[in-house]
Amino acid sequence: MTNITQRIDAAVNSAISEKRLVGAVIAVMQDGQLAHFKAYGQADREAGRAMKEDAVFRLASITKPIVTAAAMRMIELGKFGLDTPVTDFLPAFKPKAPDGSTPVITIRHLLTHTAGLSYDFLQPLDGPYNTIPVSAGIDGDLTMEENLGRMVQAGLTFPPGAMWLYSVAIDVLGAVMMKAEGTDLEGVTQKYVTGPLQMTDTSFHVTDAARLAQPYSNAAPEPVPIGDNFKQPFVPGCGPINLGTSRAFNRNAFQGGGGCMNGKAMDIVRFLDAIRAGGAPILSEATTKQMMSNQIGANRILFDPTGSTAFGFGGAVLMNPAAAGSLLSEGSWSWGGVWGHSWNVDPGRKITIVNLTNTTLEGMAGQLPRDIQQAVVGA
DSSP states (O other): OTTHHHHHHHHHHHHHHTTSOSEEEEEEEETTEEEEEEEEEEEETTTTEEOOTTOBEEOGGGHHHHHHHHHHHHHHTTSSOTTOBGGGTOTTOOOOOTTSOOOOOBHHHHHHTOSSOOOGGGSOTTSHHHHTTOOOSSSSOOOHHHHHHHHHHHOOSSOTTSOOOOOTHHHHHHHHHHHHHTSOHHHHHIIIIITTTTOTTOBSSOSOGGGBOOOEEOOSSSOEEOOTTEEEOOSTTSOOEEEOGGGGGOTTSOOOTTTOOEEOHHHHHHHHHHHHTTOTTTSOHHHHHHHTSOOSTTOOOTTOTTSOEEEOSSSEEESOHHHHTOSSOTTOEEEEETTTEEEEEETTTTEEEEEEESEETHHHHSHHHHHHHHHHHOO
């Protein structure tokens, strides 16, 4: 880990100078110790506000592993099981399969994105998730009940368990958790994850707007600010990702388990490294091993064209680093967030990397995440 800060500095400063990135906070832990923690660039370019280490970001899908960890703790406590039918808690949630049947969807299906649900940005513009539409949970102020009803109306894209497809499943899981616990999702995550880990700035609503990073979308000649009702292109031929900046302050918007939390880098690296290190004080070691192991059998995630990446509970699991062209070890656990984030847990090296940026898609799926991995593990 010698000179890790110099190498990360070089990678991030290149992204800023090449106008791929506006600002970032990067945290790296090695064997439980903080090896790098630094802010870069600007939190708000137009206001001239520098990025700071305690900046708060809209987390998008970094919400998923947090909610997943809370669900796993509830499973440990016997609140429900992996194979509990969703209808035990949400009786009206009965979307039909393509053959017209009403299959059983379980907690396991939700956790692994194998339920047959989808996202609007992974369907064509004339697909049901765009025409109804079904919210991805990062825009608007629908109620949870209304969005669940829309999912039922849209139906399933395949029978549960047949394949993997990224989806609104963790929003549904969040609804199950709220029913099982008798409180909102903020209360559930606070009880089981963010409270015990003292993740003081990770929540479903922002209270300190002065620390919130302004988001940007990559464009020429430089990233453009994202406002409300922003359409972020993602998959060619599919609907855009609908982003809404006001949602972080809207207490009427449903607390979606798939993408609605806000938080800072230190909270997230502390959480992910707790999972890497065996789960204390929130989960058992056996549960964390499950989370970081392949839970989808021979299926593979669709975002890796090499077919080298499976899925655990809360993140992707790297099965074949060489085939994937990855620098990380076999068994590494990773994901990101559409507002511009990526994270990696490399259990073999005892390394956890958190890259929170305010620039999409660069911070999630551009050159920067790989450059940071290279800076941390490539030397």
